[in-house]
Amino acid sequence: MDDNICTCSLVATAILLSAIIFYRKSLVRISTYGRRSRRELPLGTLGWPFLGETLDFISCAYSDRPESFMDKRRLLYGKVFKSHIFGSPTIVSTDAEVSRIILQSDAKTFVPSYPKSLTELMGKSSILLISGNLQRRIHGLIGAFCKSPYLKSQITLDMQKYVQESMKGWREDRPIYIQDEAKNIAFQVLVKALISLDPGLEMEFLKKQFQEFIAGLMSLPINVPGSRLYRSLQARKKMVKLIQRIIQAKRSSNLINNSFPKDVAEVLLSDASQQLTDDLISDNIIDLMIPGEDSVPILITLAIKYLSDCPTALQQLTEENLRLKRLKEKLDEPLCWSDYLSLPFTQNVITETLRMGNIIIGVMRKAINDVEIKGHFIPKGWCVFTYFRSVHLDADVYDSPYQFNPWRWQDRDTCSCSFTPFGGGQRLCPGLDLARLEASIFFHYFVTQFRWVAEDDCIINFPTVRMKNKMPVWVKKRRNVLLSA
Numbered sequence: 001m002d003d004n005i006c007t008c009s010l011v012a013t014a015i016l017l018s019a020i021i022f023y024r025k026s027l028v029r030i031s032t033y034g035r036r037s038r039r040e041l042p043l044g045t046l047g048w049p050f051l052g053e054t055l056d057f058i059s060c061a062y063s064d065r066p067e068s069f070m071d072k073r074r075l076l077y078g079k080v081f082k083s084h085i086f087g088s089p090t091i092v093s094t095d096a097e098v099s100r101i102i103l104q105s106d107a108k109t110f111v112p113s114y115p116k117s118l119t120e121l122m123g124k125s126s127i128l129l130i131s132g133n134l135q136r137r138i139h140g141l142i143g144a145f146c147k148s149p150y151l152k153s154q155i156t157l158d159m160q161k162y163v164q165e166s167m168k169g170w171r172e173d174r175p176i177y178i179q180d181e182a183k184n185i186a187f188q189v190l191v192k193a194l195i196s197l198d199p200g201l202e203m204e205f206l207k208k209q210f211q212e213f214i215a216g217l218m219s220l221p222i223n224v225p226g227s228r229l230y231r232s233l234q235a236r237k238k239m240v241k242l243i244q245r246i247i248q249a250k251r252s253s254n255l256i257n258n259s260f261p262k263d264v265a266e267v268l269l270s271d272a273s274q275q276l277t278d279d280l281i282s283d284n285i286i287d288l289m290i291p292g293e294d295s296v297p298i299l300i301t302l303a304i305k306y307l308s309d310c311p312t313a314l315q316q317l318t319e320e321n322l323r324l325k326r327l328k329e330k331l332d333e334p335l336c337w338s339d340y341l342s343l344p345f346t347q348n349v350i351t352e353t354l355r356m357g358n359i360i361i362g363v364m365r366k367a368i369n370d371v372e373i374k375g376h377f378i379p380k381g382w383c384v385f386t387y388f389r390s391v392h393l394d395a396d397v398y399d400s401p402y403q404f405n406p407w408r409w410q411d412r413d414t415c416s417c418s419f420t421p422f423g424g425g426q427r428l429c430p431g432l433d434l435a436r437l438e439a440s441i442f443f444h445y446f447v448t449q450f451r452w453v454a455e456d457d458c459i460i461n462f463p464t465v466r467m468k469n470k471m472p473v474w475v476k477k478r479r480n481v482l483l484s485a
């Protein structure tokens with residue numbers, strides 16, 4: 001026992017000593033640099049050796065005001081400050097204009113930077129990790145396909161089908177968990193768009209492996225049999241095997257290059273540059289499943305939460321959708337993707353949900369050269385965290401920022417550096433229209449077919465945004481969909 005204590009304290013002392021040495025070295029490096037260049041780092045503190053300010057960041061992140069970590073420092077040091085989080089000295093930007101410049105910079109200045117467990121799981125060729133020409137090439141191919149009317153029509157048909165199938169099974173005598181329903185639907189829709197897989201045994205297998213895989217995204221970077229990261233990597237291997245089998249079948253079917261690509265895999269396979277290997281394609285297909293399982297369903301779930309708490313917004317959304325439904329029935333026409341995207345109030349509800357919900361709180365980059373932005377010096381090797389959440393909830397930018405107010409978007413532009421739920425610049429999310437489309441279709445069928453009462457639930461913000469109890473609602477089928485004009 002005593003031996004154990006002794007060994008433990010020796011190890012602890014050794015860790016502490018090396019931490020202090022490392023910390024002092026990094027201070028020396030920084031100050032040496034400072035003398036040489038005369039440029040000063042933004043104000044702020046680096047916190048404890050090794051840990052930096054990570055614990056404070058995480059404890060705020062678990063609260064219902066995650067931005068309080070930033071708010072405290074903004075008051076002390078200004079909108080751009082230095083800190084030390086997740087193992088790296090970091091410049092945090094809560095300044096919309098500075099963040100815009102960072103997002104628009106190319107790979108000569110900033111490259112993506114994520115925690116180690118994430119990079120191990122994502123695969124070397126993931127679009128989220130690569131930079132330069134190859135990233136631009138893949139981004140261009142995926143972006144063009146996501147914008148194509150072909151994909152939007154396909155997604156509309158699939159989403160309508162899966163939403164209706166799912167809602168057909170809803171009963172009035174037990175709660176419906178919106179978060180689970182939305183995840184199930186959005187995953188199937190996205191997998192169909194990625195590799196043309198229909199619901200069935202392979203889809204179930206993929207879903208199971210994907211859930212195992214995604215559980216490790218925010219785990220400790222320890223890859224030994226039995227660890228969370230190890231199990232996630234094993235699940236990823238199984239997914240890669242299935243996807244590569246599908247890719248091989250597509251390659252040998254001779255359809256590639258002879259017909260219009262009907263899914264993302266075919267878009268990447270038909271690229272003439274020959275740079276896109278099967279490994280690269282399968283890595284990216286897996287990463288593209290993440291929004292299907294996470295971001296889009298959370299967007300849907302949060303909107304239902306905000307609407308449940310704001311009856312006037314719910315009423316206006318319902319009326320707008322019932323009007324569209326009646327019009328289409330009268331014209332005897334099916335709803336198409338442009339009908340959904342042109343509903344102004346529904347789009348304002350989605351915009352306001354993105355602003356308040358902050359599904360992606362910000363993005364991280366690493367400076368690969370010394371940079372100065374609006375007088376703020378960022379040294380080579382440091383991380384930069386553009387924290388969107390503080391901007392989206394800034395009272396100087398948005399009146400009563402914690403109030404769900406879709407009407408604020410009636411005469412306000414969404415193309416501004418103060419509204420960046422989908423990032424910006426070279427890595428602007430290529431799926432932004434699809435996310436809006438899927439959410440609009442879900443709301444249309446939900447509000448035109450059901451009334452509901454939501455159970456109490458609250459939003460958890462860390463490590464990812466979600467509802468604590470998966471957003472249970474008690475539904476009642478609408479009997480009368482007639483509407484006063």
Ligand code: HEM
Pocket residue numbers: 112127128135139142146288291292295296299359360363364420421422423424426427428429430431432434435
């Ligand atoms: C509410 C839903 C969504 C949100 C909030 C969201 C947010 C974001 C953000 C903030 C980025 C920028 C990351 C960075 O700069 O490092 C991003 C990138 C990306 N998103 Fe989305 N996204 C959503 C839905 C989707 C969907 C449906 C797709 C798939 C079609 C998608 C595919 C991508 C891809 C491929 C990138 C990487 C782009 C690149 O690095 O070149 N996203 N997304």
